[in-house]
Amino acid sequence: MTYFARKIGFYLVALWAALTLNFFIPRMMPGNPVDTLMAKLQQRGGTVDPAARKAYELLLGADRSESLFQQYVSYLGNVLRGDFGVSVSAYPARVSEVIGQSLPWTIVLVGMATLISFALGLLLGTVVGWRRGSWLDSVVPATTVLAAVPYFWLALVLAALLSSTLHWFPLLGGYDVALQLGWNREFISSAVYHGTLPALTIVISSVGGWLLGMRNMMVSTISEDYMLTARAKGLRNRRIMVRYAARNAALPSIAGFATSLGFVVSGSVVTEQVFSYPGVGTRLLQAVQNNDYALMQGIFLVITVAVLGANLLVDLLYGVIDPRTRTSH
């Protein structure tokens, strides 16, 4: 089980690195964010009591009374308690509340879209790779166009086509604002309806990468000796394709999930913005535009933790499906 221990250890290190990065970025940047922040806060009618100022100084590194190390320790303490401070753009809400409201939207949207595109990509890649040398090979270069299209531009085009012109889908938002938030059928179907277009954008843009990777691995796998054994054994084609070729060819795609997930998450941040989707991507942008540094940092951390978590899950899954990871030599 050392594989699992190693993986968990790695993600702890990565988490620590992200936290540390988050701590040092505002301290290394030019300008005085605290003053900008305070000015913003006063505009919003917030009271600038010394305690609030102190908290921001701690977060952004303008506090000179404490040593860097002391600041670092208190910062870690705050983060571990889930305390990211007060949001300026959504004053007087706390950052954790703001994130709490928008995170589920993103997780469901990006999670579903990624799963769909991953499954679709592997499936299509399996078929295209299995029939290598047929006309399907000419489909492969076409998928690169999809991968090369910027997410947000595809979102714009889809919106122009399917919303503005054809009126199939709503242009903006995550649900019908006339509805009450809640777990009822009406609300959920509205959310699905609103989420289709952003999800479609993510799926279209990312499916090509999965397809191509899977197809190339299928082609490599097909010339392996165990494929010859499988054919000599008189197994049915479908069984050979699934249990022998695809089973092995999918492994690198799963191992490379981390790389691809980063791209998808990056893309979805911008996509959310195009559709004014009520997720963390849109929130992040609002935070940047309003100099809401606390919210910015909070969202960055939450996105990072979510990505790390997803990768950890995938890595653990990989450990289960590839027996070779279980015995280290």
Add this chain to the structure above:
Amino acid sequence: MTNDIAPAAARPAAGNTPPEAVLTVRDLNVVYRTDPPVHAVKDVSLTLNRGEILGLAGESGCGKSTLAYAVNRLHEWPAEVTSGSVTFHDRDGGDLDLLALRDEELRRFRWAKLSMVFQGAMSALNPVISVRAQLEDVLTTHRPGMSRQERRERCAEVLRLVGVEPRRMHSFPHELSGGMRQRVMIAMALLLDPQVMIMDEPTTALDVLVQRGILREILRLRDRLGFAVVFITHDLPLLLELSDRIAVMLRGEIVEYDTAETIHRRPRHPYTRTLLDSFPSLTGDRGAFLRTGAAARSDAPGEEDAR
């Protein structure tokens, strides 16, 4: 040579009963449709008798593997059988024209009548599914009527036959040693009680001692179960000791085809002699390969092609 353990019928050279063919290859031609085309197998005719071990000797690229794969139609594009016939004579009577079988018939034929053992058992076994799953695969496909319990028992039985503990079936290939993997491969080949087994360099990658153990196993199983073996290797001395008859291949053609005894004592084709001379005898005299004196000048290249 004499062999008092093998049943007489299984050893054509030993018994009085006329040998009965199990596989006949007639004028087989295989061409690689590359540019320029390569004629990999040229007008090859062979007869494999029931229960015999036929050695196929030759260097890399001589077409011996191509020939073996074409028999079972395992060759893939750009290899193509251009002419000739391969006929399988079933134990229960009835001949099968292997080159004319439709895809589904061919699939049913494979492994049930003719199974194979490949060189790199490391790569010939699927690395991510267990040995048991790979053994049972064969049974679920070819014997759909078998119950789970029966399948499990049959797998354990063949593993015991090749001297592998049945509990090893839960292992994955990378957890087994090279010799063990090759034994598993042979066990797998035995599952459906085939009449012919084609072995493509089954012991080449193994250490001498492990190789010896496996060869002994193959002979023992052949004597007991009576299948015929096509044994492919570049190691002629090994074939001389192991097989009943030997075909020597050079550039796609069979240049000599005779009993092991004759090839050992009276090789006719110069290439056969070259091959024989290439293997110094362990205990015999230093022959053409003397490293001192005049013969040592024989180091000039006059060699083979790149592999």
Add this chain to the structure above:
Amino acid sequence: MTTLEVRDLVKDFTLRSGLRRSRLRAVHRVGFTLVPGRTVALVGASGSGKSTVARMIARLEKPTSGAITAVDSAGRRVEDPRYRDHVQMVFQDPFASLNPFHSVEHHIARPLLLHGRSRGRDETRERVAQLLERVSLPAAAVMDRRPHELSGGQRQRVAIARALAPGAQVVVADEPVSMLDVSSRLGVLNLLARLQREDDLAVLYITHDLATARHFSDDILVMNRGRVVERGPADDVILGPRHPYTQLLAAAAPDPELRGRLGSAEPEPETASDRDHLTYDHFAGRWIDVDAEGTDAAAA
């Protein structure tokens, strides 16, 4: 006269499994000497540690303990910067030991230049051509080719020329013919033997094949699981093996003369033996326990 002395060579590999570490002893107290004009064969199965010995002598691995001392013709110890002039290696797989990117000339010219054996473009080309002729390759036709354009045997000849380029006195040949086609093996072995005679080289021939070891070397050391289990003149070791492991190896070599023994009641060999840790030394004519006596006792 000795040209390379190996004493008490030990190599441990550290295996890491998570945070646990374990040691694997690949080579255990191996010692021998190489003499100009003579070939010593190191015979064993894969994993016996024979290749590790070769790689340590070629300084590709650091010994855990023990000493490898090179001595030049005047009897002086060869110190570090010149060690590689003195000791060279031929690798097992000629398809892997030549860089596909570079020409044949590059492979031989580099060691010539590195070891100050030639200067300038023309002289180097001249020397490369000479070396290629020495390994019986047509220099003009081969020089500008790339490795993939040559056959296995030809590639191995280039590799041998490369090993000769620095003017080495000791050549370690690690399974030099096991990856070659059968019919080109003897040619390459005979070439090595001729070069050895001409240059009075000391050769360490690493192989798993008892027959070529017998015919191409003067002395044989048999290794099993990191230990030398038997040593002596080639014919003594092969024709009169004393250690059970050597006996097993000799019995396992295919021999057409013994046709029929395979299927018959040939007994299953037992691999474990109470003499596993002992070395039978044909020079001394007795069993030696290197753990108790050290390798000096064995090096007759």
Add this chain to the structure above:
Amino acid sequence: MTSVIPPDRALEESPPGTGDGTAALPPTARRRGGRRALLPTWSPKLGIGLGLVVAIALFGLIGPLFTGDPDTIRNIGLTPPSGEHLLGTTQTGQDVLAQLVHATRGSLQIGLLVGVMATALSALFGIIGGYAGGFADEAFSLFSNVMLVIPGLPLVIVISGFVPADQRGSWTIAVVLAITGWAAAARVLRAQTLSLRGRDYVAAARVAGEKPWRVICVEILPNLLPLLASQFVFSVIAAILNEAGLSFLGLGASNSSTLGTMLYFAQNGFALQREAWWWFAPPGVVIAAFGCGLALINFSLDEIINPRLREAGRRRRAAAKAGRDTERVTRSTAA
């Protein structure tokens, strides 16, 4: 492959250096290798890819010489394409074509800049770590893996958010994009370097007495070239896409105009709602075409790196050729 030379000559007496060996040489250039193997084989894919990339590069390079000032404001807002304005005008009457030409140049510049920097970083961490092994490798590898799992664009957004707009220059953006974009390539390069380091020819170079830097530069690096090229192409695509995303969000370099900033203005000028497709469509088409061209080039590079993919391509061409003589019973591929 069949033998070219009768092997029965192996034992024949033949004095060294006679012309005998010449005949033993197989015909040249039967298989590709050496330097030629580093060049992609010509294929329609490669042709189209190179064509797209060259065309767009020329468009951005010499285009500005033929178009007017992209910032000229006219009182003909949002006119559709016409003879005078080939791609119409923006909300403020600026010529879209002129803007597109300048923006293409900006995007290419930043893509190239980031591509070079990211590839250099990945080579540094991947190749040197992979060759050195031991602690350096462990540390470099851990570092690149951590950089890999931290999502890039959110990090860039946060960094951009902290830098005041007037201090966000092209270089700042390029450096930030390079720092967040090298890790994946480093991982690939490290794996390949590890594999090359274990090759016998590297060991042989060490035995010959080559210095480590020379082993890396002369023995290992040339064999990594196709991979490096492919990683470079990838990072250029990624950089152009990410920069466009950043500019689209209004977080790009303040002093530059790129395809992303064009889209930013189009979005803020409600080009979508006003159905001014000529404004928001062309920048995306240029990005997509350029990325597609680079990806097609990468296909050819992939075939060098992984010869099995090349086989698949050859198989298809050959199959098409063989299809003509159908009277032969093709008994192959039972599968």
